[in-house]
Amino acid sequence: MDWQALWLTLRLAILVAAALLVIGVPIAYWITYSRWRWKFLIEAVVALPVVLPPTVLGFYVLVALGPKSPLGTWWISLTGHSLAFTFQGILIGSVIYSLPFAVQPFAASFAAVDERLLVASSTLGASSLSTFRRVILPLSVPGLVTGAALSFAHTMGEFGVVLMVGGDIPGLTRTLSISVYDQVQALNYAAANYTSVVLLAISFTLLAVIYGLNRRIWAVWPWK
Amino acid sequence: MAVEVTTNPIPKNSAARAPANLRVRISKSMAADRSAAFELRAAVVVPAGITILFGASGAGKTTLLNCIAGVTRPDSGDIEINGHSVYDSAKGVSIPPQQRGVGYVFQDLALFPHLSVEKNIAYGVGKMSVSERESRVEVILQSFGIGHLRSRKPGEISGGEKQRVAIARALALNPRALLLDEPMAALDRPTKSRIMEDLRAWNDGRQIPVLYVTHNREEVFALGASVLVMENGRIIAQGTPHEVMTAPQQEAVAQLAGFENIFVANVVAVHEERGTMVCRIAGTSLELETPLVRSQTGEELRVGISAGDILLATTFPVGISARNILRGTVVSMLQRDVIVTAKINCGIEFAAHLTLAARDSLHLKPGSEIWLIIKTHSCHLMRV
Incomplete structure (x- = not known):
């Protein structure tokens, strides 16, 4: 069992979920309330990771982080080393890869807040920001939890993007899914099985707990 | 029996300004559906005290209130509250709803479901010290007899209690005018009249213009000293309930009057x-x-x-x-x-x-x- 990979994967998934709460909420707010006529283009871009093969996405992220891109050059001038094949690199790749899994539930829950409450809030003197903080966010907690849980789970099981951007460096970029792949390549099926079961158990437990706490929106949950 | 039909726009600055009133002279057209376009064209002065705005569904009552509250923007005209211009198309003035100081009680109340009664009422109370805010909320809670509900959520109180909370919430910001959009359509008459008594008592000390929308003619006689009748986006009659309802000049009023x-x-x-x-x-x-x-x-x-x-x-x-x-x-x-x-x-x-x-x-x-x-x-x- 590759405990190092497990710890690294958990760390990565938690950071991705946290980052997406910070980045995804403003994006989802904009998507929900913007009246810009070309908004659908941005929505399509946000949804791209759902359909794009992870290797393609990973390839572009790798190029963007590499020493020949403006972002890569800037990062190297700042820190002295490239983002490619680092933990920060796979974190960036994973955040992009999981973006739609956070933004879409966020946006759906914002849109579900009764518009009349927003009008009421404005006639009571609250600014848009204040309305967002005092009305929209508290009423969107289930959607925020769902988005964070989905991006966490999605990152736990991620393979292609991490491999393309991070390679397979033990302790740095080797996640559980890559570890399983390595074990299978080495014909070490017992270890692969063990790791897979651990990944399965952790993922299921976490999702069950989160959806259980959040069960109002999941009609299939067994008890109320 | 005098029924004043206000088809002419109110001349600006024609009369000495009353201490508290609401002057509206606006037009607003909107596409009701594909075929019929709806046009609101209203000119009216609402004095301090309770005025009933009466009309059938689709007469434009809610649109008029939305324009006054700043939720909907008229096409042209002007709106003054106590002599302060809040909308003037000629001067390009349109104060956002946040700053109009108009209390608005919605047809479906729109109470915040995640906040307690007390927090709903405190929602619009402006920046002030904690003790000042608490005493303001306390006065309102007592005036509307809902002090015992303070920690309940809107989902846990009755329809009549929700009405009280919604009115209290709108009044907690000390509005310059109050708009009520058929807030009591679903209530039984005794409950309704007790709430109106509380509202009247509250307004006696303050004397702000209150515009109360209804399509129920019983309410017209029960509640108002003054009635506006609205039909097809126009104010077609204004007067006391008796004048307007018993001597109709237009068939629309007659059918409404029954x-x-x-x-x-x-x-x-x-x-x-x-x-x-x-x-x-x-x-x-x-x-x-x-x-x-x-x-x-x-x-x-x-x-x-x-x-x-x-x-x-x-x-x-x-x-x-x-x-x-x-x-x-x-x-x-x-x-x-x-x-x-x-x-x-x-x-x-x-x-x-x-x-x-x-x-x-x-x-x-x-x-x-x-x-x-x-x-x-x-x-x-x-x-x-």
């Missing part, structure tokens, strides 16, 4: 000195004495008569003050709950209401010969 009998009639004689005139119902030889209105002989008018204002007699009545006595035959008797509606043919069909006991003691049935008795002042005249 006349079961509406006939086209021609003026055949005008008796200025007696304050009456005689009208012949079109297509018949029936003549009715009616109150005098400004009109000429031969002019076509409509006569509205409430079914409850018609008396029935089995013999020709003598020694009676009523001036209109018509002979007819009962066509049908329809009982609905405890009221019987008799359809009576006098050359044209009338509907008259009577009680069960009256029906039984007169032995009325289809085919019975009967006399209809209608007072002059039960005949309400309207322009065609």
Whole structure:
């Protein structure tokens, strides 16, 4: 069992979920309330990771982080080393890869807040920001939890993007899914099985707990 | 009976400004659906105190309130609250709803479901010290008798209590005007009148303009000192409930006021000195004495008569003050709950209401010969 990979994967998934709460909420707010006529283009871009093969996405992220891109050059001038094949690199790749899994539930829950409450809030003197903080966010907690849980789970099981951007460096970029792949390549099926079961158990437990706490929106949950 | 029909725009600065009032002169067109475009064109002054805005669904009442609150932007015109301009298309002024200081109680109340009653009410209370804010909320909670509900959520209180919370929430920000959009449509009458008493008591000390929207004519008589009648986006009448509802000048008002009998009639004689005139119902030889209105002989008018204002007699009545006595035959008797509606043919069909006991003691049935008795002042005249 590759405990190092497990710890690294958990760390990565938690950071991705946290980052997406910070980045995804403003994006989802904009998507929900913007009246810009070309908004659908941005929505399509946000949804791209759902359909794009992870290797393609990973390839572009790798190029963007590499020493020949403006972002890569800037990062190297700042820190002295490239983002490619680092933990920060796979974190960036994973955040992009999981973006739609956070933004879409966020946006759906914002849109579900009764518009009349927003009008009421404005006639009571609250600014848009204040309305967002005092009305929209508290009423969107289930959607925020769902988005964070989905991006966490999605990152736990991620393979292609991490491999393309991070390679397979033990302790740095080797996640559980890559570890399983390595074990299978080495014909070490017992270890692969063990790791897979651990990944399965952790993922299921976490999702069950989160959806259980959040069960109002999941009609299939067994008890109320 | 004076019914002021405000079709002319109110001249700006025409009268000395009252200490508190709401002046509106706006137009707003919107596409109601693909075919029909709807246009709101309203000019009105709402004084301090409670004014009822009455009209059928789709008359434009909510749109007018939305424009006043700043939720909807009119196409043109101006709106002043206590002399402060909050909207003026000529000057490009349009103050956002946050800064208008207009309390708005919505039809569906729109209470914040995740906040307690107390927090709902405190929501709009501006920046002030904690103790000041608490005392403001406390006063409102007590004034509307909802102190015991303070920590409950809106989902845990009754409909009447929700109304109180919604009104209290709008008043907690010390608004310069209050708008209520049919907030009590679903409430029983005693609950409604207790809430209105509390609102009236609260407003007695403050005297802000309160515009209360309803399409229920019982509320018009129960609540208001002053009534505005709205039809097709226009204010068509303004006055006391009695003036507006009992002497309608437009058929729209008549139907709202609930006349079961509406006939086209021609003026055949005008008796200025007696304050009456005689009208012949079109297509018949029936003549009715009616109150005098400004009109000429031969002019076509409509006569509205409430079914409850018609008396029935089995013999020709003598020694009676009523001036209109018509002979007819009962066509049908329809009982609905405890009221019987008799359809009576006098050359044209009338509907008259009577009680069960009256029906039984007169032995009325289809085919019975009967006399209809209608007072002059039960005949309400309207322009065609």
